[in-house]
Every structure is written in C-alpha cells, then in structure tokens.
Amino acid sequence: MHQAIQIAVGGLLQGCIFGLLALGFSLIYRVTAAVNLAQGAFCIFAALVTSSCEQAFGMPVMIAGLVGVAATAALSALLGAAVFVPGLARLPGSTMFILTVGLLTILQGASLVVWGSQSYTLTTFSGERPISLLGISIPTQGLWLIGVTIVITSALALLLARTRMGRAFRACAENPLAANLMGIGVRRMQLLSFVLAAVIGGIAGIVIGPITSFQFDTGGMYTMFGFIAAVIGGIGSPLGAVVGGLCLGLATQFAAAYMSSLFSNALALSLLLVILIWRPSGIFSSGPARRQDVRDEPRIHRAVIRLGLRRGLLLSAVAAAGLLGALPWGLQSGGLMSSVVITAILFLAVIGLDVLMGFAGQVSLGQGGFMAIGGYTASILAVRYDVPPLVGTLAGIALSLVCALILGIGAMRLRGLYLAIATLAFGLLVDSLTVGLENLTGGPSGLVGIPSFSLGGFVFDTPLRNFYLIAAILVVILTVLTAGMRGGFGRALLAVRADPLAAAALGVDVRRYKIGAFCICAALGSLAGSLYGFYFHFLSPEMVGTPISFQMLAMLVIGGEGTLFGPLCGVALITLLPTIFQPLAQYKTMGSGLLLILCALYLPSGIFGTAITWLMRMRPERGGVLAVRRSTP
C-alpha cells in the first residue's frame, strides 16, 4: 500500500509535467486551431538558458530561471512573428503541422550547435532534502512543480473565462474572420497565444530541470507526451490538459512499477490509441468540434504542376541513366557510395509518404514505425529462423499492411489531423516495442548479424550491388506509381484532398481512397525498412524511430509534395550534403529544420516543383507544365 502511494506520488509529479506541457498545446489550439509541435523545444530551450546562466555567470537558480523565461518569450515572439503567424494566414492545416515540425527541428538543431549533445540538470529551488509526509517522501522540487501547475492552470482558466483577452482568444477560435471584423487583431492574438504557450512551456522546463536531466533533443519527447496528454484530456480544454496529463503520468508510473519500465510508454500509447478510437474528442471535449472543413477551404492554394508524359518519361530516363551509369563508378571508393544507397532507400520510404500526403492530403508521423516493422520482421526472420530475405521482406509488408488497415479504419472515421495523431502514437508505440522486446529485437543496442539481401543465390553484399538492387526497385515503383497517379486513381486522390464532400458527390468512396493511399505508404515504408536492415547488417531502434519519421516529412516538403520524384531532392540534400561536406554535419538538424520552414512557407511545391515550374515556363508552348497557381490566400 505504502509503495502504491509512493508510486502514485511519482505519477502525480510526472502528470504535472505532462499537464503543463499539454496546457500550451490546448492554448494554441484554442486560438489558432493549429497544433504546435515545437512546444517541447521551448521547455528545453528555457532550461538550457537557465543552466548556462547558472554555470557561466553564477546566478542563483531563481534569477537564472527568470532570464530563461525571458529568453524563451523573446525567441518565441520572434519565431511566432516570422514563421507561425504568417503560416497560419496562408497554409492549410496539414502544412501548419509540418511547419511546426520544422520549428521543433530547428530549435533542436540550434540547441545542438550551442549546447552540444551532453546532458544538463539544474539546481533544486530549495535544497536537496525531500520532505517526509506521513512516511511518504516527496522531493521539495515536486512541491514546487505541483504549486506551479496549480497556479498556471488556474491563471489560464481565469484568463480564458473572465478577461477581455480571453474572450478575444475565444472569438479568434470560433471565427477568425468575424473576430477581425469586430476589431480584434487576430494576428496579434495568435502571436500572443503562441508566446504565452512558449512561456508556460519554459516555466515547466525550468521547474522540471532539477528533477530530470535534459539535452538538446529532449524537447521532442516533451512534445510527444504533452501532445498525448492534451489529446487524452480533450485538446483545447485547459482542465482537460491537466487531467489528461495526470492520467498519463499515473498510467506510465504504475505500468513502470508493476509491469516493466520498458513497457510503460507502450501502455501510455495504447491508452491514447484506445481513447482516440473510443472517444475522439478526449475526456473533456472543448465544446463543439472545430469546423476543420470550413476553415480549410479557402486556404488550399497548391500549385498545379503536371509534367507532360513525354517530358516526364524523358526526365526519368535521363535521371535513371545518370544514376545507374555514372554515379557508381565515380563514387566506388569511400563512404559516399554508402550514403547514396542510404539516400535511395530513404527515397523509397518518402515516395510512400508522398502518395499519402502529396496526393491524399493526409499526414503520417509514423513512417519510421512502418520502416521498423518491415526492418525488424525481415531481419528477425532472417537472423533467428533463416527465412530467405525476400520472404521476410514480404512478411514485413504484410504485417505493415495489417497495421495500416487497423489504424486507417480506426482513424479515417475522423476528420482533420486524427490520422497524424494516430500515426504518431503508432510510431512511438513501435519505438517502445523495439526497445522493450529485447529478446526479439536486441533492444536498444540493436540487432546484429543480419545477412545481405539475396535473390536466388545471388547475394547483394557490396554497396554497388545494393545500389543496383534499390535503383531497380525504385524504377519499378516509380513507373507503377506514376501510372497510377496520372490516371483515375491519382485524380480521385487529389479530389479527395481538395474537397472530400464534392468527391463523394461524384461517387468517390473517400475513406477507401484514403486508406488505399495509407496502405501504399505503409508498404513502401516497410520495404525501405527491410532493405535498410539487409544493407547495414544491423538494425537499432533509433535508425527507424520517430525522429526519422519527422526527418522524412522534412525531406518530402523540401523536395516537393505531390511530385513523386521531388522527394529525391529533399532526401539527397539532407543525407548527402553532410556526408560530402563533413563540417556541415553538426548543422544538419538545424539546416533541415530551416529548409523545411522556408519551403513550407515560400516554396509550396518544394525544390523540385519550383525547378520544374521555372524550367517549363521558359518554353510554355511545348506544353510541359500545364498550369501554375501562385499562392494567394
């Protein structure tokens, strides 16, 4: 009993952290209908600044904390004004999501450059000695945490319910246009909510700082758990955020204590998936659901880029010939060949993502999870049961398709970003399983001794052979998908993305098409994962984890959504450039975040799309590009 109470106290503290993080999500969602995935990065930024002030200038922790909060406010105001608010005005919901992934990436990358990859902690606010209350020991920092949570939650609830600013916030949420006409500065309110959320995150980061250690990329994890807590509680509701956080905290702590610490995350994520499917608006739904459909309509502004068939074939033929012929001999020596193979494998996975996002308009944050399923299934079968690689790869694809169908059927009933949330939970669940099922997957240290891919006795054991294998697969996949996307199938997907209601009124089974696109996406992810394992002869959870899912999103947007070939530009840029210019490696994360933001805001058709548009405009009479639409909101 005593032990249970002790665990409950631990869960309570953990829950306060999650709750504070969730508050930020709810506040921003309330005002802007966007989900800001950079939220967790602000916590870590505040904590890192505080730590530097403590160590470099010898400030007492409270003063240093104030500096940290001020710095967070300043940074968030800058990023909000330069990126987030302009994005809201012109991007559809799914791209906003990706824009904030860019913010998260850039913040983590910048933290890596400034603070390095070591971990930090802060000094406790009032001594190290825990207080003992009825035999239960509570660290004093925990009391600070509980206090701060109560103060911030009540302050926010009061602000939203009672003040003029709160009313303005709510008006922005209900109907931005009308709010604007009533004289409320909607953009200012959006910025204000963004900064306020970042400040809450910053305070949370500083209060948690002494309890847990943190490093440049801890923010990603904070984002996940804050977001999950917000969804469990009902995103948009401050009370729901805290309750969701407490539920999540207690569930993970009890699972860690009574089952296995390795599975505590898995349990939290299963909880999320169950809630998503059983009660999609969370425990406390925040009033009527937002009318995503209405809001999204005027914001769709995609460029229309269509390559004529002849030009398309010509371009592909040239590209294929170039890749197949010239590259390998030029690169045979050194590690570059290996990077080219990795690029090609990732390209395969990102093509899948393009079918889902660029054509069907759905966001998946779980492509890494499908890579993991494909990779581990094929590798485990090969290592432990001597199953031929081809059979293992097919088994991985089959398993991925089953998962995709279950997720798809569950999540596609719902509109908006639910697939994104469900795939995020799925990806994290796979992450924790690959770490947790140590006997099967080799756990965090990875699975070793994976054989090379082989086909009928021919072993693909050199980078060059692998390159040819993957190039051949790419040619087949791209041919098949180009044919599909140019015909009625791709057209129906585009229609589903542009206006699901009008598509249904023409006889399109919207759900079936979305799930079909999701299955293609999952199958390609799984295939890429299997090839990854066979190429490296080794597979570890971080090679196919959620951070990779985010990176692949960046690659897709940078390369160009809805172009099938475009992602190659994005993948190559992020994978190859740091290999060629070694000094750049340190800036890789930051650079990819920056590129992602720039492309999402200014090059909606990505590098490839923009290049093609530009190229074709020079000779429009030859009928390459059919039409170009500038982004006017």
Add this chain to the structure above:
Amino acid sequence: MNAPSEVPALDIRGINKTFGGVQAIFDASFSVAPGTVTALIGPNGAGKTTLFNLITNLLPPNSGSIQFFGQSIGQMAAEKIAALGLIRAFQTARIFPGMTVLENVAMGAHRLMKVPAYRQMLLSSAARREERDVRRRAEMLLDIAGLHGERNRAASDLPMGAQKLLEVIRALMAAPRLLLLDEPAAGLNDTETAELAAMLGAIRDGGVTLLVVEHNMSLVMGVADQIVVLDAGRTVAIGTPSEIRNNRAVIEAYIGREDG
C-alpha cells in the same frame, strides 16, 4: 409529359427534417418523371438546398422515403447514390482547387471508370484506353462549353461564372440519370441566362432528367415541365408553369397576402 405508369426518376414521399427544434422540411412529397425538367422554387429559407442535401444524403432525413428509379436510396451513403447516377452541382461551385480544368471535368467520369487501380498502375491497355476515352470526352464537353482554351489552367483561377459552368460540365461527365442543379443562374447576366436555358433544354433532350433549384422566374417558366413550390419547408404547390403562375398560394408565398 410521360405516361403515368412509368417509374419516376425520383419519388419523394413524406420527407421530414428538423434541425434542433426547427422543422426545415415538413412532409415533402413529389415525384420527377424521367426525361423532364422539374424546377424547385420558393423564397429564401424555404428548404430547397436542404432538400437537395437530403436527396443526396449529405444530411440524413428524419423520416420518409426517397426512391431513385424505383430503388430506395434513403439509407444509402452519398457516394453510393452518386454511383447510381444521381449527380448534383452545388450552390457555390465546389470545383477541386489544385487540379486543372481538364482534370476537374475528367473527375466527373469517376463513377463510369471500371478498370481497377492496380491495372492502371500496371499500364494495362484497358486502363489506358479508358483513360484516353475519358480525356477525349472531357475535351469534347469543354469544347462545347467554350472552356477548351482554359483546359490546362488551374481550375481555381477561373472566374466564378466559369467555375459554375465547369461544375455543370463535370456533372455531365458522369453521364447522370438525374442531375440536381442548385441555382445555376445565380450571378449570370441575361445573355448568359438565355444560354443556360438553351443548355438545360439540350441536357434534357439528351435524356437526362433535371431537378433545378432556381430563383430566376423567366428561366423557370421557360424550361420547366413541372414546378414544385416550397415555402417554409412545406410543399405549397405542384404543377405546370401555367398552373403555378395563377396559383394563389404561390403568389402569397412570394408576395404575401393581399389582405395583409
């Protein structure tokens, strides 16, 4: 008019729809004979668009039955109804942004495309033939509508009037058996309205049954074979144009009672 024994293209019996406490449609009943133009008229807020939404099942009715060529479609999903050939155009044109004009029209043929997606991907000759036919037919329709020169532009770049026209062409591309048009003349000038009237006649003569919501009375009187008048959710009158022109209830609904 057609023989009474014929199965009606659309048969609506006792449809009710309430939003909260408001009864939007009250016991609506009428039928549409195949190969005719029926106009649905009534003052603003009479429930015309709501009725369209009920027929295409974008909204579920509270009670009543809807039959399409003798087949009950009251419980059917919207896309199934469309697949049967009951196609609608919306009041504010819902063209697909991010797609070209030609692609928008080709999209209309969705219900007619029978070759499965995997065979398209494998470049089967049947799939290519089907796609070629769809494109040819789409270009032909665009040509008739005078939009052929715009076929490769982004559809969302067209002016509003052209977008409405595009939506009608897209609907025709589906080879509808019954076509529902929601205020096709809204925003058109007199010349364009006359063209529209001619087009509606041509569509009917092509064998498509039409149900049209319209405010423009000269258009309605000119092309309609049957007029259904709706007021505050109730069917006030059903009849030929000349019957409706002299109907007291209709005049009251539009102008108000003479004795105040």
